[in-house]
Amino acid sequence: MAYSGGPMTEAMYYILLALMNPNYGYQLMNEIEQVSKGRVIMGPGTLYGVLTRLQKERLIVVVNDDGRRKTYAITQEGKSALKEEYKRLENMIQDGIILKEGNEDEQSS
Amino acid sequence: MSKVVRKFPIDDFWNIGKTESWFSDMASQGLHLKKFGWTFVYFEKDKKANTKYRIEVLYDKPSQEQLDVYKEYGWDFVAKTGFFYVFSSPQDSNAPELHTDTIEQSFTLDELDRVLKRNIIVFGVATLIIAGIAFALNFYDDEPCLNLVEGNFIILFFQVLVYLHLTYSTIRNYLYVRNIKNSLINGIEINHNEDWKKGRLVTTIVNTLVVTIAAIIVFIPIVERVKSDEYTLPEMEVNLPIIRLADIEENPNLQREVSYSYNGEGIDYNNNVRFEWTPLVPTKYRISESGIVEGMMWSDNSGEYSPSIHTEFYQLRFQNMADGVLKDLMHKNLYDPRYKTAKIKNPNFHHLYVVEKSTSEATKLIFASWDNNVIYIRYHGNIEVDKIISLLENMAI
Structure with missing residues (x-):
């Protein structure tokens, strides 16, 4: 069951993003909280659910397992999927720019 | 603790x-x-x-x-x-x-969904096979009542029930999982405080039944094994539902004809008693007795006169099974088209049939039922069938 493109869940996006630097489970959750400035708080069930799924889809790999903890890293496939998603989100923001201006218009009037 | x-x-x-x-x-x-x-x-x-x-x-x-x-x-x-x-x-x-993240949570149910789908097919097919076997075993020889009472049909039937329940619960579980998955995909979280009391009573009853049936499946063959018995028929008077050869022949020279093929347990297969128990037949006997009169010949001079009697006796759990069992016993034993069956009216029996190939033939078959008892007697000897019937009357009264 490989990842076939398309919108990612928020959890998947942030985990891939955080794994641009190899990291392990517990630290990942803190990292995501920091990167999202406290906006994304991930439950451990979701974290490990996504990690398991992404591993199966070969978007991430375990780079180190010392028996105590596993260190994960994003793969090349994962990177390109993430970049594609980033572009998609960017386009969405671009397309929605009217909202930002409209917002400013409202504030100025 | x-x-x-x-x-x-x-x-x-x-x-x-x-x-x-x-x-x-x-x-x-x-x-x-x-x-x-x-x-x-x-x-x-x-x-x-x-x-x-x-x-x-x-x-x-x-x-x-x-x-x-x-x-x-x-x-x-x-x-x-x-x-x-x-x-x-x-x-x-x-x-x-x-x-x-509800969508990510729904992904965690994907594999379960697949496993359950596969199980539905596996259990469904298994149920069909077992049900097919049960049906075939019970009807293949046109003796359904006999198979029902003495075969393993009850166990097969219970097994079908257990498999049906298994298939049903797998389908139900699959639907649960699919519903949860769909809700999660639509962003609806699992309700961790859902009312569980609904359906609790039904589940308890169904579970109790299934556990009981499973226990019965395990125990019936054990009880059948423990209760079954086989031994040599004693020569002295016994308390068994049979007519003794000596009572029929009334010949002081009649002696027991012992089988040549004793088995390891020392059972004489010409003169043996087999007792069996099944849930629907609490008492079943198959008893054989053979004798020989030295110096006396069969009327056709084929050898020394050696009468024998074989009895199959069923005491059934339910009286209304008697007709079916009697009919099937006759079907099972009357394979020879030359047999002529006569239905005899006798107030002591519910049904009474006498079967002979011809009046000169030494083999006589008697089928009878009364109350919840069914008996089949195969006598080979010179004595008239009326004498056996009058002896049988004493047993039925």
């Missing part, structure tokens, strides 16, 4: 929200989940507590690291069965939810 309380699971574990809510309610009554299987759930009796429970579906054994992270976030691992892992947290701990 604290007391362990055992309960049937509610509407099965697959209805995740209900099961979580049930565990919580049990904990608030002082029953704390200890371990669980598909048939029983074990609780430890202790102080009442408000506890949240969450069921995680994990296909691989979670690493210690993973369990540690759950614990760090306030969730303790409690018990597991199959793919189902149960975690708990005190109600007031403010532990964050295990799952914060």
Whole structure:
């Protein structure tokens, strides 16, 4: 069951993003909280659910397992999927720019 | 040591929200989940507590690291069965939810969904095969009543019931899982406080039945084995539902004709008693007796006169099975088209049939039923059938 493109869940996006630097489970959750400035708080069930799924889809790999903890890293496939998603989100923001201006218009009037 | 309380699971574990809510309610009554299987759930009796429970579906054994992270976030691992892992947290701990993304949570049910779909096919096919075997075994020889009372049909029938239940619950579980999955995809979280009391009574009744039937399936063959018996028919008077050869022949020179083929247990197969028990036939005897009169010849000079009698006696659990069993016994034993069957009116029997090939033939067959008893006698000898019937009357009265 490989990842076939398309919108990612928020959890998947942030985990891939955080794994641009190899990291392990517990630290990942803190990292995501920091990167999202406290906006994304991930439950451990979701974290490990996504990690398991992404591993199966070969978007991430375990780079180190010392028996105590596993260190994960994003793969090349994962990177390109993430970049594609980033572009998609960017386009969405671009397309929605009217909202930002409209917002400013409202504030100025 | 604290007391362990055992309960049937509610509407099965697959209805995740209900099961979580049930565990919580049990904990608030002082029953704390200890371990669980598909048939029983074990609780430890202790102080009442408000506890949240969450069921995680994990296909691989979670690493210690993973369990540690759950614990760090306030969730303790409690018990597991199959793919189902149960975690708990005190109600007031403010532990964050295990799952914060419903779509990602729905993905965790994908494999379960596939496994259940496969199981539906497997159990469905197994049910059909077992039902087919049961049906074929019971009807292949046109003796359904006889097969029913003395064969393993009851066990097969119960097995069909168990498989049907298995198929039904797999389909139900599949639907539970699919509903949960669809809700999650649509962003609806699992309701961890769903009312579990609905359907509890029905489930308990069904589970009790299934467990009882499963126990019966195990015990019937054991009881049948323990109760069955085989031994050499004693020469002295015995308390068995048979007519003795000596009473028919009334010949002081009649001696027992012993079989040449004694088996290891020392049973004389010319003069043996076989007792069997089945749930529908609490008493079944197959008894043979053979004799010989030295110096006397068969009328056709084919050898020394050696009369024999074979009796099959059924005491049935239910009287209304007697007609069917009698009919099937006749079907089973009257394979020779030359047999001529005569129905005889006799107030002592419900049915009485005498079968002979011809009046000169030495073999006479008698089939009779009265109350819940059915008997089949095959006599080979010179004595008239009327004498055997009058002896049989004494038995029926």
